Amino acid sequence: MAPILDIRNLPDADLVSLAQEGKEAAYKELIRRYERPVFSLIFRMVRDREIAEDLAQDTFIKVLNHIDRYRPEFKLSSWLFKIANNVAIDHLRKRQLETISIDGSPHAASAAEVEATQMDVVARQETALEEMEAKEIGRAIERAIESLRPEYRSCIMLRHVEGRSYEEIAAMLDLPLGTVKTYIHRARHQLREALGSIRD
């Protein structure tokens, strides 16, 4: 018997090596590892669950079908987020973005569809009161994010949801470092203004 490899504990670089050798389990683990961050980024960019699923799917297909071209000197996650951002921005450029509620897709025709398109969030709250407050702030921030320009949106998400450095964001989005700093600065201030009315 070959030694059983605990694929979930492997670093990304090793998983990519296994994927390059044609190991299907490595592909699946890469998807499992990044489906939520990638989907979250795209969803918050396009604000539509169905479209976000399609675009996230495109992102993974593009990356995994070209896994042989992956250069190990870069982070796999950076490559994924770069593609995810590009597909989301391309989509937004092709179609006029319809601003929607976090509570469901505007294309939903029935209550069941509304429920099906609601955000399936991973709760981090502890008490019921904290959960309610956090949900309210979360919803307010989600709504405020909708009002940002797509470029600001991707920068602020990568900085504060994904915890990426300014340099990483600049590399991922092919933007000058100063531009990334400016976008994040402006996004923070716009969000502050948008949230100000709620707090008041």
Added chain:
Amino acid sequence: MKHRHLLPEEIDLLLDGEEGFGVAPLRNHLEQCPACQADYRALAAVVGGLESLPLVAPSPAFTERVMQQVQVFEPWHVALRDTGSRWMPQSSIGRVFAGATGGVVAVAMTLVAVWLGQRADAVLFLANLVLQRTREGLMSAAHSVALSLFGDSAAAAIQGGGTLALLAATGALVATVLAVAFGVKTLATAGRRRRS
């Protein structure tokens, strides 16, 4: 730092948790200035809110849908290696036995190769013999053809000249045949024109 409020970029530095000599005076000012504290707190609340945003999950069938469109490609060298490893015994005794068998086979093949190498001279001798006999047969046939077509002197020249003379005679014969064929064709064409 007491004479002015913090600039927006300076508040950004504090929000990003920057450390260093330049940041210490900013922190000191922040502790003492209620207006800057209010600015900082408002922005820190935004950052805190963003950082606590939950991840959004795609549908449960997401992985399967992606995998249906991903082409999993196994390079030939990996396939070869995996096939080899499938044939490899799993127990250590089996591996030792397989290794020993492989070694014996390798030694045997080497010995066979050396043995064949030592007898290469015999193979070369046989090849030369066959070549010589073939050449003699061809010369004899060419001599007969030259004798019947061009007479004794041409046959003697071919026999004396060896392979080069044989090739020259063959070339001359082909050229003669072609010239005759061309001449006959020209005469026939001229006759047809005259008749018409």
